[in-house]
Amino acid sequence: MGDLWAGLAQGFWMVATLDPELVEITLRSLRVTLTALLIASAIAFPLAALLAVKRFRLRRLTIAILNALMGLPPVVVGLIVYILLSRSGPFGVLGLLFTPSAMVIAQVIILVPLIASVAHQSLRDLWSEYHDLLIAMNVTPWQKITTLMWDARRALITAALAGFGRGIGEVGAIMIVGGNIDHATRVLTTAIALETGRGDFALALGLGFVLIALALAVNLVTHWLGQTEREGRW
Amino acid sequence: MVSALFPLTVEGAKASRRGRVLVGPVDLTLDAKGITVVMGPNGSGKTTLLKLLHGTARLSAGRIAWACPPEDARPQLAFVFQRPVMLRRTVVQNIAYPLRLRGVSRASARAQALDWAARVGLDAMKGRPAWSLSGGEQQKLALARAFIADPRVVFLDEPTAALDGAATREIEAILAAARDEGRRLILATHDMGQARRLADDVVFLHQGRVAERAAAPNFFEAPATDAARAFLKGDIVE
Numbered sequence: 001m002g003d004l005w006a007g008l009a010q011g012f013w014m015v016a017t018l019d020p021e022l023v024e025i026t027l028r029s030l031r032v033t034l035t036a037l038l039i040a041s042a043i044a045f046p047l048a049a050l051l052a053v054k055r056f057r058l059r060r061l062t063i064a065i066l067n068a069l070m071g072l073p074p075v076v077v078g079l080i081v082y083i084l085l086s087r088s089g090p091f092g093v094l095g096l097l098f099t100p101s102a103m104v105i106a107q108v109i110i111l112v113p114l115i116a117s118v119a120h121q122s123l124r125d126l127w128s129e130y131h132d133l134l135i136a137m138n139v140t141p142w143q144k145i146t147t148l149m150w151d152a153r154r155a156l157i158t159a160a161l162a163g164f165g166r167g168i169g170e171v172g173a174i175m176i177v178g179g180n181i182d183h184a185t186r187v188l189t190t191a192i193a194l195e196t197g198r199g200d201f202a203l204a205l206g207l208g209f210v211l212i213a214l215a216l217a218v219n220l221v222t223h224w225l226g227q228t229e230r231e232g233r234w
Numbered sequence: 235m236v237s238a239l240f241p242l243t244v245e246g247a248k249a250s251r252r253g254r255v256l257v258g259p260v261d262l263t264l265d266a267k268g269i270t271v272v273m274g275p276n277g278s279g280k281t282t283l284l285k286l287l288h289g290t291a292r293l294s295a296g297r298i299a300w301a302c303p304p305e306d307a308r309p310q311l312a313f314v315f316q317r318p319v320m321l322r323r324t325v326v327q328n329i330a331y332p333l334r335l336r337g338v339s340r341a342s343a344r345a346q347a348l349d350w351a352a353r354v355g356l357d358a359m360k361g362r363p364a365w366s367l368s369g370g371e372q373q374k375l376a377l378a379r380a381f382i383a384d385p386r387v388v389f390l391d392e393p394t395a396a397l398d399g400a401a402t403r404e405i406e407a408i409l410a411a412a413r414d415e416g417r418r419l420i421l422a423t424h425d426m427g428q429a430r431r432l433a434d435d436v437v438f439l440h441q442g443r444v445a446e447r448a449a450a451p452n453f454f455e456a457p458a459t460d461a462a463r464a465f466l467k468g469d470i471v472e
Contacts, residue, residue, distance in 0.1 A: 129319065130321070132290075136288065136315075143335055
């Protein structure tokens with residue numbers, strides 16, 4: 001219990017004094033996860049819309065694979081990306097291993113199935129609602145996709161925020177491909193793992209509270225977006 | 235423009251699903267003017283026939299041909315459903331949607347949508363989310379959205395089926411005005427009062443086939459078939 005209070009106090013103190021190391025680690029966490037989120041969303045949203053609108057032979061199989069990949073173990077993703085990016089791997093020449101770019105790649109692989117699956121549920125429901133109207137209006141496939149994505153924008157943002165939650169709290173994959181290098185690839189989760197290993201529970205808890213605060217902030221944004229939907233504000 | 239589309243020729247048109255014939259074979263010719271009311275008991279195939287004519291349902295057999303190539307005809311057609319589909323947008327954005335699809339600028343589409351919102355009596359609620367409108371208001375929005383792209387032919391599938399008297403009267407007034415502007419309306423209904431008020435000619439469907447086709451006064455005064463007589467008398471027609 002003493003560790004918890006000490007952690008809470010230290011976390012509060014680090015945030016209040018804008019501890020440089022904490023700020024650096026937090027900003028790196030945000031940069032890696034937000035970059036991965038942008039790339040993953042750019043892949044997942046159109047993919048989800050296509051799966052909702054288009055009927056093709058392997059559609060059901062693709063949806064089943066996406067759903068299954070939602071539970072992809074991050075450590076395995078990290079291992080695969082590590083092998084691909086290691087010096088003897090096919091992309092070793094790029095020299096990306098143990099850089100934030102490698103962490104972004106691993107997170108994109110983890111986030112795409114999650115965001116695409118959550119987005120697909122919403123887009124599929126909206127498509128069943130819009131189907132007759134859009135068919136009667138003779139809209140092109142591209143217009144169908146853009147209409148669905150615009151009208152389901154709040155649901156898509158919620159899907160992206162779910163991805164953010166998964167990405168910011170992810171540790172297994174980025175630990176393997178990032179290496180948890182101080183001032184280079186250390187992020188909140190890997191720092192927590194390191195400090196716990198060292199026995200510095202207070203610092204680990206302090207970092208943990210910052211992580212929780214970020215997750216709460218994301219939930220508040222989600223809640224606010226839900227309110228704007230009811231009020232039809234955008 | 236209308237004369238370029240018509241006559242619409244239907245020859246042996248048939249729609250089936252899983253081996254069951256929903257409509258047909260239907261032979262019909264429609265010319266350029268007025269309101270054709272498609273009548274018949276529930277399950278007689280009114281909606282399917284409308285969708286076949288509009289091109290959204292697939293023909294199992296036969297032929298439906300406009301006087302011009304189908305790719306020229308399609309942009310001149312619109313469809314209004316019994317239960318209007320509301321896009322998750324405001325009233326004005328819903329009405330402007332068909333113009334935006336055609337590449338009309340945002341400002342011009344909005345100006346035209348505001349004009350149509352006023353014409354159908356929705357100007358006071360132009361900024362409201364469409365889903366918050368009542369059933370009658372939603373149907374008026376659907377009509378404005380159908381008419382804004384200036385279609386020559388509008389198919390309407392029981393547009394007042396779930397509406398009260400006041401809303402029905404307003405919508406019938408909009409339809410009568412559209413006819414007076416020279417638009418061709420093809421309306422499915424089983425509301426006999428509405429058919430009497432609006433129809434120029436009647437296509438009576440029974441068990442998926444055209445049982446009778448006649449000018450409205452002739453149909454209502456002297457129906458030629460037993461099924462139509464029974465239907466007009468209010469008997470249950472199967």
